[in-house]
Amino acid sequence: MKRVVVIGSAGSGKSTLAKQIGQAYQYEVIHMDRLFWKPGWQESTQEELGEKQAPYLQKNEWVIEGNYSGVWKERLELADTIIFLDINRYVCLYSALKRWLKNIGKTREDIGPGCPERMELAFLKYIWDYPKTKRNKAITAIEQHCQHAQILIFPHRKAVNSFIKKVNTLS
Template sequence: MEGNKMERVAIIGSAGSGKSTLAKQIGQAFQYNVVHMDRLFWKPGWKESTMEELAEKQDMYLQKKEWVIEGNYSGVWGPRLQLADTIIFLNINRYVCLRSVLTRWLRHMGKTRVDLAPGCPERMELSFLKYVWDYPNTKKIKAITAIEQHCHHAQIIILQNRKNVNAFMNNLMTLD
């Protein structure tokens, strides 16, 4: 961290990369609000918000002094990345991500997770698994480009695997 304060943290990466878990850990460590973009995007019954609705919901949190926002939704990245002082990109292997989403599905099947909107019970679709598989080839470059374009002011942390994530959190917990 090089002594830089973390007050506004944006976490992006593939589904199953550990964004929600890391956001919760950082939120607990600093007592910051944690915002899950999936929770803002989805309405009960898995109905989608428009990008305008999502931007409006996100803006309510961006106005706060401290936050941890995890999730993608590249249509509303700009303001989030511009205001973040810390951007964490979870560049986790697709096999690990696939295993994580399948494990999560089995663990929460039929229940609504805290990082999803009420009325959106856990589900699994082939199109979602394909999204996770294709992420390194389709979405990763978009994330890296967005970071490069919007984040010259921020500390950028790229974590490549679970061991890196755990070391990052252990280091964070030892900072004064």
């Protein structure tokens, strides 16, 4: 595992897992939300996001977490390990709400500077709808671009925790 991509629904634990892998292997962790969001919750264009992502893809070792399907093809094609967190939407909703309550008024390290924690109904709807609107797109992208890579799909947190225990013993 030298180039790791972590994708899945919001609230699935992508950032947490990426940080754990990065810490275990001493790899740089890149948060796509941090690249995407400009101060004041202004969005980057797809072109800007691709340009921001490109320098990281040139490195030999990294963990990149986040979706942004418009720029994931390059990431998926270069990765040697793809991790898809296929976590139940109730768990994702709970985790997102818990994170929001913990970070109200703060800017998390995995979000762009000048973007204090917020919660919007559209975000909750995104999480709720993920299994029927985004999940299959992620599976299809993995199938199309990742034949060369180790693909790990974790259906619940127990599987993620078991994986991290193994990673920590190997590193």
